[in-house]
Amino acid sequence: MNEHLNRKLKGTSFVILFIVLTIILFFTLTNRVAADGNDYKTIAVEKGDTLWSLAQRYHSSNSGLSEEAFVNWIERENGIDRNFIQPDQKLIIPVRK
Template identity: 30%
Template sequence: MRLRRTKAKGAGNMNRRYQITSPIRFVAFLLIAMLLVISATIIVNGSDRGYGSDESTYTEIRIQSGDTLWDLAKEYGPSDEDVRKVVKRICNINGIVPEGLMPGQKIKIPNQL
């Protein structure tokens, strides 16, 4: 990409203008820059989406009266993982808060790490 520097009339060195000498190279540069930005965005935003996305790694539970998220995490969650982490993952997966469980509600509980 070549840019030619031209001086604006009466501006001295303060206001410089640049002129595109090769429009094809400029467009190619813009396309490559956009592809890099889009690729970086996809990589950054999509890096954790595959974690636990397989439906077979979840157990779907219907909430009964008296159930707590902590009890369900202990009973159905991975046995080798800290219960606090399991509760946090259950909340993130289902978009809920621990105090917001309602009888009859269905939630997904991860089976494995």
């Protein structure tokens, strides 16, 4: 019976460890870019630009982000909604200067 309890505890410990490592890995991969406007490029929106077109144009300069994560980063750091960008608007994008 004691052996059964030990196996159960080892199994539970393994599951908890796996969950913790998964969470750490998730945050490491999704938060590779720290938000500091002084380190990132500022661009002016041109007529016809969308956040998705900006992501397609610039995200290859930041291989740590997918296009969707790139768009989400721009929205979050610039305090905007993807449907409301206008020509000549200045945006900080996650591309190092």
